[in-house]
Amino acid sequence: MRYQNTQMIRIRGARCHNLKNIDVDLPHNQISIVTGVSGSGKSSLVFDTLHQEGQRRFLENLSSGTRQLFSQAQPVAVDQILGLPPTICFDQTQRVQSKRSTLATLTELYDLFRLLYAKLGIVHCVNCGRALHQQTPEQIVDLVLALEDRKKVMILAPVVSARKGNHSALLNQVAREGFVRARIDGAVIDITQPHELPEDVPHDIEIVIDRIIVKEGIQSRLKESVDLALKQGGGTCLISHQIESGWSDRYVSTRLACGECNLSFPDPEPVTFSFNSPHGACPTCEGLGIIEPSESESGQICPDCQGARISQYGRSILLNQQSIDQVVQFTAPEIINWLDQWKAGEAQGMSLQDQVIADQIEPSIRKRLEYLTEIGLGYIQLSRPSKTLSGGELQRARLTACLGAGTTGACYILDEPTAGLHANETQKLLRILQRLKQAGNTIIVVEHDHDVIKAADYLVDIGPQAGAEGGKLVFSGDYDAFIQHPESMTAQGLTARFQNSPQAHRSKTSHEQFVQLTGARTNNLKEISVKVPLQQLVCVTGVSGSGKSSLIMETLVPAIKSELNRRPNPALQYDSLQGVEYLQQIKIIDQSALGKNGRSNPATYCGIWDEVRKLFSKTKTARLRGYTARRFSFNSAEGRCGACRGTGVKRIDLKFLPPVFLPCEKCHSKRFNRGTLSVTYRGKTVSDVLEMSIAEAGEFFESIPRIKRILQVLLDLGLGYLALGQPANLLSGGEAQRLRLASELFAPLNGMTLFVLDEPTRGLHSHDIECLLQTLNRLIDAGNSVLVIEHHPQVMCAAEWLIDLGPEAGNAGGYLIDEGPPALIAANRRGATGRMLYELIGDSVDD
Incomplete structure (x- = not known):
């Protein structure tokens, strides 16, 4: 028995929506799972009761003026909640509306990168690309003293750079100030004597402040000469030392300036890299990376920043040969590799002070990148806009930010964090939840996933049915007692064995009909070819980022649409498509929102x-x-x-x-x-x-x-x-998708339609998944075809054909691991899906 009675969150008389005045306790510093069929009252208990009360208590601590705004708010429908820590909620609602929000900003990684680049980035001239180094007078003196003994050195102050004219007035002024020599166009001359310069030729003029030989006892004189050179040169000077072939110059400055281009730059600050600020954003696109479209035009990449979002100056600051906008184009594992290269190379030559700064910032960046990878988001570029993330990806990204912040003593509330995850990746998520728990936090998760339920310290089952037939506390306690509970539909689902029983009763056509896609190479796809049998339930699976959406949503679907409309699309990346003649239409039923306001329902x-x-x-x-x-x-x-x-x-x-x-x-x-x-x-x-x-x-x-x-x-x-x-x-994404599916079922089914669904089981209990499968079978029995992108084992086992991609995410994915009936995939055990299926239906496969 893993759970031991500790201090509890005590809920008494919860009656929000369909809850039947229930009393329930949830332990502190443990992982508690709240489960039950869809509509049983889980969200009413966790989000509308527990989290809403947590929000109310937070708002009570605000100023009196702010509290007045909430005086109309309805009180939480509960008698009492005791022992409630501050609540942090991670639901799957896409609240990110800003066009500027990215995975990097959402996880707060971009803030850390801005700080790193501001402190340690090397500024380059925006005109010539020359690296600019800012140094103190003391550092310049140390630079000269570091030269070999008896080395001849000139301290020069640049006053004219590549400018036409005879400059006689300037030279006379310099001579009056007591200086005797100047280096003009590389030659040292006596400026006390008349000297005519051709007016139509650009000239370089540097005042010779001092000529010295490196030896002991010159430090005081050298310091005075450097200070005078910096004063005459406006914060810049030249250190020129003699070599066999002549003289070697080194341009040094107490400010960021390019002597070659006569340009100076402000000191970098974190705001220099912010595309949310006019100080850092590209002025052309205002930090969006694109030129916003008019009514008659589509958006296009900004011609000035090429989608980088930040100004030219921000892009000129490099670390390990990469600008900040280039770094966020990488995935988390790629950036970790980049950090390793930086620490092994460029970072080795840093000053002690810079090394201290690096040691404070770099570990925080690395930790968050490791969390991103562990939580199953290592395949996504950090520059990916937040609004393009799925609900599950968005929730896990927010979770990464909290992990990096090191919060303790909070109550984390999560809504199906396994959404979008392959069963093989669930263990990664569980390790992250364990870390939050070990840091002294309380974790409450609304979840249907069997592996997550089995790993919980404490279980609460709400039900037994949905709506008016739900809202009761069916069970609370540990897993061992829960699995034996006779009235819990969830417990029954956990003990039930998925059956590999594709619809054998279905009448088959006289010849097998299928759509064949050849040479798909969109995004990370490795020129794969797949077969999609028609009038069957076909399931595309694989780990997150393996290429499922690239194959189906970005290649197959638009290719079929193009063929049906007889409008070739040369932008699509594949070689050939066969079998479209068996289809009359294709319908996409995804999880995008049905409406942006509260009027649609x-x-x-x-x-x-x-x-x-x-x-x-x-x-x-x-x-x-x-x-x-x-x-x-x-x-x-x-x-x-x-x-x-x-x-x-x-x-x-x-x-x-x-x-x-x-x-x-x-x-x-x-x-x-x-x-x-x-x-x-x-x-x-x-x-x-x-x-x-x-x-x-x-x-x-x-x-x-x-x-x-x-x-x-x-x-x-x-x-x-x-x-x-x-x-x-x-509405959740899964609810919106099922409403779309329902709207297709209202009309008569004429057959020859390919229905494409993206994770239709999201948010569904195993009992509800069975209802969904029955509905999909109705579509197929009417002569239609169903193609689903899905991770749930229950759907995989019920499918008649599987397409498994992988083996990993991003560049390590995009391969066709296996395709065929579930029993064949299980028998082959070629990838994570095959091994998982073998554990579920291995007996029937071996038989």
């Missing part, structure tokens, strides 16, 4: 709301008042609440926190005005209908066939727990 997206509005407009009250169906739309000014404009909430923007949404004081989140809410259908207002779950609405509209049919499809996909009015921008 499941009811509007699936077309139910139009039917509901018609029902309300036909009621006796509506007909007497002349209300049409338009009146019952929250987008219509005549029927919606005027204060919140039909959203039900008011947005408060804070500079130091994400926006806060508070209930509308006028309509109390009902979204409609008083006149509209006075109309009822079977005792319910339109606002009541929006608050119904899909399962409740299915019973309420049982007698309305057009609505009932749509709701049944949603129920079959495991979405019965969702409220009809759930804002689309608050």
